[in-house]
Amino acid sequence: MIYIKSPSTDPHFNLALEQYVFDEMDRSQEYFMLWQNDNAIIIGKHQNTVREINSSYVKEHDISVVRRLSGGGAVYHDLGNLNFTFIVSENGLEQFDFGSFCRPIVKALGHFGVKAEINGRNDMTIDGKKFSGNSQYAKQGRVMHHGTILYDSNLETVSHALQVSADKIVSKGVQSVRSRVTNVRNYMEKDVPIGEFWEMLLQDMSAETPMEFYTLTEADLERVRQIQKERYDTWEWNYGNSPAYAIVKERRFDGCGKLEVHMNVEKGMITAFDVFGDYFGNGDKDQLRQHLLGVKLTEEALKEALQSLNISDYFCHLEKEQFLDLLLY
Numbered sequence: 001m002i003y004i005k006s007p008s009t010d011p012h013f014n015l016a017l018e019q020y021v022f023d024e025m026d027r028s029q030e031y032f033m034l035w036q037n038d039n040a041i042i043i044g045k046h047q048n049t050v051r052e053i054n055s056s057y058v059k060e061h062d063i064s065v066v067r068r069l070s071g072g073g074a075v076y077h078d079l080g081n082l083n084f085t086f087i088v089s090e091n092g093l094e095q096f097d098f099g100s101f102c103r104p105i106v107k108a109l110g111h112f113g114v115k116a117e118i119n120g121r122n123d124m125t126i127d128g129k130k131f132s133g134n135s136q137y138a139k140q141g142r143v144m145h146h147g148t149i150l151y152d153s154n155l156e157t158v159s160h161a162l163q164v165s166a167d168k169i170v171s172k173g174v175q176s177v178r179s180r181v182t183n184v185r186n187y188m189e190k191d192v193p194i195g196e197f198w199e200m201l202l203q204d205m206s207a208e209t210p211m212e213f214y215t216l217t218e219a220d221l222e223r224v225r226q227i228q229k230e231r232y233d234t235w236e237w238n239y240g241n242s243p244a245y246a247i248v249k250e251r252r253f254d255g256c257g258k259l260e261v262h263m264n265v266e267k268g269m270i271t272a273f274d275v276f277g278d279y280f281g282n283g284d285k286d287q288l289r290q291h292l293l294g295v296k297l298t299e300e301a302l303k304e305a306l307q308s309l310n311i312s313d314y315f316c317h318l319e320k321e322q323f324l325d326l327l328l329y
Helices: 011-024 055-060 099-111 155-161 194-208 218-232 235-240 285-292 299-305 320-328
Strands: 002-005 031-035 040-043 064-067 075-077 081-089 116-119 123-126 129-139 142-150 168-171 212-214 245-253 257-266 269-277
Touching: 011 031, 011 040, 011 064, 011 081, 011 142, 011 218, 031 194, 055 155, 064 235, 075 081, 075 155, 081 194, 099 116, 099 123, 099 129, 099 142, 099 194, 218 235, 245 320, 257 320, 269 285, 285 299, 299 320
Parallel strands: 002 031, 002 212, 040 064
Antiparallel strands: 031 081, 040 075, 081 142, 116 123, 123 129, 129 142, 168 245, 245 257, 257 269
């Protein structure tokens, strides 16, 4: 098996790297990767991004949001989390066989004094608490299995970043199952920092399955960055690829009153819009609607669409920034 260590903690780069290894590196080989992401929420392929994240918290704490190729639920990554990836032939594997890839991790943790187990569809747990979520992607006879290992993550951030606001959202996307979580470090026989844990895990895995270390070339890195730019850096992939959904957002503003916004969104663009409430305003609501239909639900696109309008004409004493905040967060 070939071992590849990512040189980056950029989540956009790392998901592009996985895709590159899966799609373009020697298919006769099998691969094992260990990698880390800086603060990020990784969204499952079939999920509605806005349904999974706490948008205002994500913006305030500069958390990246990136969609992956595989299904399953949203997970939070930080530098206290270690990610692993297997890319192998599908031969002899049952569809969505998570156990074959989780068992080596559980076995390795056992050598470190950690009593972990595979639990449910795609989780690994300690004392009933989840420390690893796993997902898979298969194509043309190959399987990519990847999972998280919460080793020393900020669990408070995990709960806030994935804590969706009270807005009503109706979507065909798959909402993540929220679970109690824990850090592996709390159970280690010998307390070590995550860097040392990384090396211990790699040595243990190498003892079970001989590893050939591969260093990415400049040509490899250039292609990975190209994939990153074309897919994982784009709003269209990370947000626009979400399923159609309807959302109701309700907020009261001092001096203005209560606004209740109803929107339908498809491919990340507003396809229907209406607003109700006890506010005062003389502007034509149909005119406001026409400025918003077909607009991406991003700050940049909304600002451009509303540039010529005075929002206080429609909602007395309401600032444009307040209105944008309501639509986005």
